Amino acid sequence: MRLDIFKSLKTKKNLKLFVGALVAANTIATFVPSVGGIGYEPAHNAYALETTVSSDITLDEIRNMIYSSTKLTDEEKAYLYNEALFKDVLPYINQSERMKFIYRSKFDDIDIKNGILITGLFSANGLYFGNPSHNLYVQGYSNIGDGTEDVVAHEYMHATQDMDVYNFFFEPTAEMLSNEYYGSEADTYLAEIKTIKILMETIGAEPIKQYIYTGDFSMIEERVKPNLDEEEYAEFLECVKEDILKSDHRGLTRHRLRGILETLHYNIYGVHLKDDEVISRILDDDETLVRPYFNEGLGDSYYIVETSKTSKSGDNSDVEYHYLAPISEKEEFFTQSHQLN
Numbered sequence: 001m002r003l004d005i006f007k008s009l010k011t012k013k014n015l016k017l018f019v020g021a022l023v024a025a026n027t028i029a030t031f032v033p034s035v036g037g038i039g040y041e042p043a044h045n046a047y048a049l050e051t052t053v054s055s056d057i058t059l060d061e062i063r064n065m066i067y068s069s070t071k072l073t074d075e076e077k078a079y080l081y082n083e084a085l086f087k088d089v090l091p092y093i094n095q096s097e098r099m100k101f102i103y104r105s106k107f108d109d110i111d112i113k114n115g116i117l118i119t120g121l122f123s124a125n126g127l128y129f130g131n132p133s134h135n136l137y138v139q140g141y142s143n144i145g146d147g148t149e150d151v152v153a154h155e156y157m158h159a160t161q162d163m164d165v166y167n168f169f170f171e172p173t174a175e176m177l178s179n180e181y182y183g184s185e186a187d188t189y190l191a192e193i194k195t196i197k198i199l200m201e202t203i204g205a206e207p208i209k210q211y212i213y214t215g216d217f218s219m220i221e222e223r224v225k226p227n228l229d230e231e232e233y234a235e236f237l238e239c240v241k242e243d244i245l246k247s248d249h250r251g252l253t254r255h256r257l258r259g260i261l262e263t264l265h266y267n268i269y270g271v272h273l274k275d276d277e278v279i280s281r282i283l284d285d286d287e288t289l290v291r292p293y294f295n296e297g298l299g300d301s302y303y304i305v306e307t308s309k310t311s312k313s314g315d316n317s318d319v320e321y322h323y324l325a326p327i328s329e330k331e332e333f334f335t336q337s338h339q340l341n
């Protein structure tokens with residue numbers, strides 16, 4: 001038996017774009033239109049809040065927004081209302097008025113469309129277009145169930161992200177999220193996914209969730225900056241700012257980041273990456289490792305190692321379960337060391 005969340009390594013050209021969220025003004029916010037253009041834009045520079053009080057977004061509210069849409073088919077509504085996803089993400093969104101506002105706008109007018117809208121610029125099979133409306137564009141799309149779900153899921157995960165300046169995070173985490181919440185194959189940005197996993201194994205999952213859902217980088221800074229020297233931290237920032245969709249030196253950036261993570265991990269734990277059991281498995285082969293980083297409903301405390309050991313009786317026991325420390329213990333580690341300081 002195998003948890004089928006890291007499957008085959010098909011190559012697929014799968015560029016996704018995001019254009020900064022620009023949403024119509026309503027009673028709680030005023031918007032300064034973001035400058036148009038293709039690429040990531042800091043959504044939270046796009047407006048200023050006038051008032052700061054609104055109720056928290058509930059699962060019911062999101063469900064109603066999606067189910068009352070006049071744009072979506074019944075299949076799309078069922079697909080987009082992913083309760084496990086919203087259950088995990090809403091607590092981050094409800095931390096701020098800005099995010100609540102953005103979410104209310106996004107999920108109130110979301111739609112899935114065929115085509116990629118802008119042709120001739122990129123060879124892409126999907127994109128999330130956050131400006132002016134919130135549309136997922138998928139090449140060849142007709143409806144949920146037509147075989148384009150992997151792309152739909154990936155683009156949809158961009159809708160849950162608050163894209164900001166540290167662009168390195170968004171593609172690999174969209175792929176990890178669509179994998180964990182939709183069981184869709186993680187088959188692009190594989191090397192970047194490994195890098196993100198190593199970072200999450202080093203500083204915990206929480207700072208990365210906080211950043212991608214809300215644009216708040218402070219928790220990453222808190223855990224990375226004190227454990228690197230000034231130059232190394234500057235290099236870390238430079239690397240994670242890189243937009244891997246546009247970069248012509250993705251490999252070099254990954255290589256530099258890997259070197260920084262080696263230093264970071266050693267400075268925090270006194271252990272090299274290759275000597276950490278989980279990280280060494282990530283480095284070796286992500287096919288053998290299953291540890292959810294985002295979907296709390298998938299559990300927290302295990303990974304599964306596939307082996308081909310044959311027992312003495314001749315039975316093929318092809319899977320071994322190893323229960324390891326949950327990734328949440330990384331959070332405790334940082335909370336405790338913070339208290340000591």
Ligand SMILES: [Zn+2]
Pocket residue numbers: 015016017154155158170171174
């Ligand atoms: Zn993408």
